[in-house]
Amino acid sequence: MPILTPCAAIGEALAEEMHRDPTVLVFGEGVATKRHELVSEFGATRVRNTPLAEGITAGTAAGAGATGLRPVIDLLFAPVLCYAMDELINSAGKLRFISGGQFSFPLVTLAMTGGGWGVGAQHNHNNEAWFVHSPGLKVIMPSSAADFKGLLKSAIRDDNAVLFFIDLALLHEPGEVPDGEHVVPLGKARILRPGADVTLLSYGKTVPSCLAAAEQLAAAGIGAEVIDLRSLKPLDESAILASVHKTGRLVVVHEAARMAGVGAEIAAQVAEKAFTRLRAPIVRLGGPDAPAAASFPLEQAFAPDAAAIFAAARSICGHASPLQALPLGSAAPGNGGQAHL
Numbered sequence: 001m002p003i004l005t006p007c008a009a010i011g012e013a014l015a016e017e018m019h020r021d022p023t024v025l026v027f028g029e030g031v032a033t034k035r036h037e038l039v040s041e042f043g044a045t046r047v048r049n050t051p052l053a054e055g056i057t058a059g060t061a062a063g064a065g066a067t068g069l070r071p072v073i074d075l076l077f078a079p080v081l082c083y084a085m086d087e088l089i090n091s092a093g094k095l096r097f098i099s100g101g102q103f104s105f106p107l108v109t110l111a112m113t114g115g116g117w118g119v120g121a122q123h124n125h126n127n128e129a130w131f132v133h134s135p136g137l138k139v140i141m142p143s144s145a146a147d148f149k150g151l152l153k154s155a156i157r158d159d160n161a162v163l164f165f166i167d168l169a170l171l172h173e174p175g176e177v178p179d180g181e182h183v184v185p186l187g188k189a190r191i192l193r194p195g196a197d198v199t200l201l202s203y204g205k206t207v208p209s210c211l212a213a214a215e216q217l218a219a220a221g222i223g224a225e226v227i228d229l230r231s232l233k234p235l236d237e238s239a240i241l242a243s244v245h246k247t248g249r250l251v252v253v254h255e256a257a258r259m260a261g262v263g264a265e266i267a268a269q270v271a272e273k274a275f276t277r278l279r280a281p282i283v284r285l286g287g288p289d290a291p292a293a294a295s296f297p298l299e300q301a302f303a304p305d306a307a308a309i310f311a312a313a314r315s316i317c318g319h320a321s322p323l324q325a326l327p328l329g330s331a332a333p334g335n336g337g338q339a340h341l
Helices: 006-020 036-042 054-066 078-092 128-132 145-157 206-219 237-247 262-273 296-302 306-316
Strands: 024-028 047-049 070-077 107-113 137-140 161-167 190-193 198-202 224-228 231-233 250-257 283-287 338-340
Touching: 006 024, 006 036, 006 145, 024 054, 036 047, 054 070, 054 078, 054 107, 070 078, 070 145, 078 107, 078 128, 078 137, 078 161, 107 145, 128 137, 128 161, 128 231, 128 262, 137 145, 145 161, 190 206, 198 206, 198 237, 198 306, 206 224, 206 250, 206 306, 224 237, 237 250, 237 262, 250 262, 250 306, 262 283, 283 306
Parallel strands: 024 047, 024 070, 070 107, 107 161, 137 161, 198 224, 198 250, 250 283
Antiparallel strands: 137 231, 190 224, 283 338
């Protein structure tokens, strides 16, 4: 299989979908500059740069979707989605429902999120939970090059508005991407590593950290099942519950703040639907309730790392851990993320 970065995989997905469907167009902040190969192949009518006016770009895209086109817009950094909330949530997310399902409003919004480049708090904010909480929107956040391509193709073909979050730290991490038509359905999690003792559930850049922690846990005699959610809404509830039924233990990990994050929803669903199968309290690991630092070392400490995940999983598997001695609300050792048992 070819080795591509997520950046290149996104480019392939866009080109393939634009070839397949002449209604697909791409516009946004710097897309014609970054994707000059698309401009050369499809022309300036279908690939356009826009001003730094996120609300206008998103509103134009919602209108394009309403008239039979399939727009893909790039709004660069996730925090500036604030400027397009009305267009994305009140228009793109609700118009299909308001029309009684008579009309479709396809729209894919790309936005980079998370630490990795030291871009500072106003450009680094994991706000995916905002959109998960918004009816009518779908939310995707892949962790591998193959899923960046396959999920983007599915998102473009979907008749609903889709938020497609690109973790900055993963953008240039190479990985295998299948040849030919590669489409990954929305709403399907992936088991990356089977295990019987504890479930490590994550998405985005903390997926590799979970895999690294699983290696350490295996050396300690603990079998960790690692699941990459890939899709935050729709959420693959059946995969989550099946794994928890098997392991009886759950550690949910994400870089976004723990407070009202995706992990809180998952923990609630598991507590409601699999409580009798739990053999230990659910653990949520997430970033602190604070803006991200521009300092690269501090930014790296913001997200849960493999050491924190290992400590949390080992703790609920009945082994001694410094985590058990921490007071409620304190941070995991050696890490900016918070862990509550």
